[in-house]
Every structure is written in C-alpha cells, then in structure tokens.
Amino acid sequence: xxxxxxxxxxxxxxxxxxxxxxxxxxxxxxxxxxxxxxxxxxxxxxxxxxxxxxxxxxxxxxxxxxxxxxxxxxxxxxxxxxxxxxxxxxxxxxxxxxxxxxxxxxxxxxxxxxxxxx
Amino acid sequence: xxxxxxxxxxxxxxxxxxxxxxxxxxxxxxxxxxxxxxxxxxxxxxxxxxxxxxxxxxxxxxxxxxxxxxxxxxxxxxxxxxxxxxxxxxxxxxxxxxxxxxxxxxxxxxx
Numbered sequence: 001x002x003x004x005x006x007x008x009x010x011x012x013x014x015x016x017x018x019x020x021x022x023x024x025x026x027x028x029x030x031x032x033x034x035x036x037x038x039x040x041x042x043x044x045x046x047x048x049x050x051x052x053x054x055x056x057x058x059x060x061x062x063x064x065x066x067x068x069x070x071x072x073x074x075x076x077x078x079x080x081x082x083x084x085x086x087x088x089x090x091x092x093x094x095x096x097x098x099x100x101x102x103x104x105x106x107x108x109x110x111x112x113x114x115x116x117x118x
Numbered sequence: 119x120x121x122x123x124x125x126x127x128x129x130x131x132x133x134x135x136x137x138x139x140x141x142x143x144x145x146x147x148x149x150x151x152x153x154x155x156x157x158x159x160x161x162x163x164x165x166x167x168x169x170x171x172x173x174x175x176x177x178x179x180x181x182x183x184x185x186x187x188x189x190x191x192x193x194x195x196x197x198x199x200x201x202x203x204x205x206x207x208x209x210x211x212x213x214x215x216x217x218x219x220x221x222x223x224x225x226x227x228x229x
Contacts, residue, residue, distance in 0.1 A: 006160075034215075034216070041224075042222075043220060043221050043222045044161075044206070044208075044219045045219075046219075091158070095161075097215055106163055107217060108163075109153075109161040109162075109163075110160055111159060112160045114158070
C-alpha cells in the first residue's frame with residue numbers, strides 16, 4: 001500500500017532555532033502534499049497545501065514566512081519552522097495525495113513529528 | 119471555523135458493546151472520510167463515503183451519510199479494547215483537494 005514517512009519523528013530544540021521536517025511518499029508519487037498541526041487532545045488543522053514545483057497555498061492565519069514549505073520533487077515535501085518558539089510546540093502531520101495510477105480520493109498520512117520548543 | 123462538529127467528544131463503553139459517533143458539517147461535500155488515531159500516532163484511514171452514497175460497511179464498521187442533514191455516523195459493532203482511539207471525520211470539499219477534519223471523538227473501550 002501507499003506509505004508516507006516523516007523525519008524526524010520527534011525533535012526538541014531551543015527557542016529561536018529553525019527545524020526542518022521531511023515528508024516522503026515511499027512507493028508512490030505525490031503531486032500534492034498537505035501539512036497539518038495538532039495540539040494535544042485537539043483535531044488536525046490544515047496549515048498548507050504543498051504542490052510540487054510551485055508555491056504552497058497557506059490556510060488563513062498561517063504565517064508563510066514562519067512555516068516554509070518546499071515541495072521540490074514528487075516524493076518529498078519539507079516544512080521548516082523558522083525561529084521556533086514554545087507556542088510552536090505541536091504534532092505536525094503530513095499527508096500525500098497520490099498522482100497517476102494511484103490517484104483517487106484518499107490521502108495517505110505520515111506518522112507525525114512531535115516538536116517541542118524549549 | 120470550517121471544522122465540523124463531532125459528538126460525543128468522549129465515549130466510554132464496555133467491550134462487546136457498539137459505539138456510535140456522529141459528525142455534522144455545514145458546507146457541501148465531495149466525500150466524507152473517517153480516520154482513527156491512536157494516542158500520539160498518525161492517522162489510519164477507515165472508510166470513505168461519497169456524497170451520492172448513503173451507507174458503507176467495512177468489517178465491524180458501518181458508516182452512514184445523510185447529505186440533507188449534513189451529517190454522518192460511524193458505528194463500530196462488537197467493540198474491542200483495541201478499538202480505543204480517537205476517531206475523526208474529515209470532509210473533502212466539492213472543488214478542493216483539502217480535507218477538513220471534525221473535532222473528533224475519543225473512544226475508550228473498557229475490557
């Protein structure tokens with residue numbers, strides 16, 4: 001089946017540093033990937049839609065200069081949290097929509113990355 | 119907020135009982151999907167139901183969709199302790215790839 005990986009699975013960093021999270025589709029190509037964040041005991045909130053070869057589309061209220069997204073290939077999207085602060089501590093989850101033969105309505109989710117900013 | 123509402127927020131049942139979770143939304147949809155999330159983990163896709171479908175089954179799972187009432191329900195029959203998790207509905211809007219998640223139901227199945 002379609003597998004999406006995320007790296008790292010967890011990260012602890014100091015306030016003010018930048019953190020990069022990778023999202024990879026392992027056995028399929030993904031023209032579109034999505035980034036969500038989830039606070040404890042809350043639902044997933046869509047942050048942005050990442051399109052291969054073009055700029056990401058950010059949801060209202062999400063700072064594009066704070067959360068940099070790069071979708072350089074059909075199997076990799078990265079989210080960089082710049083100048084991270086404690087309020088950015090959260091669970092970040094990516095998903096990928098398959099293209100080509102596997103395309104359909106299902107998004108495949110990564111296992112998530114837990115970020116803790118001290 | 120575009121988030122849909124789910125109820126109940128939390129549900130505690132005995133193993134063997136059925137669990138029903140409901141999801142309501144406001145805008146028209148292309149399809150509605152149910153996901154499961156174990157604590158601190160990623161999401162597992164359970165069932166997708168399209169806007170022109172009314173009911174779908176998968177093993178012990180039954181999903182219904184009432185587009186006139188803009189609501190869906192997930193029924194888990196003969197629950198097991200391993201079903202303990204959070205369950206989210208997510209709707210795909212008509213002309214968008216985006217999934218909008220509901221608030222979720224935390225299910226606890228007591229052995």
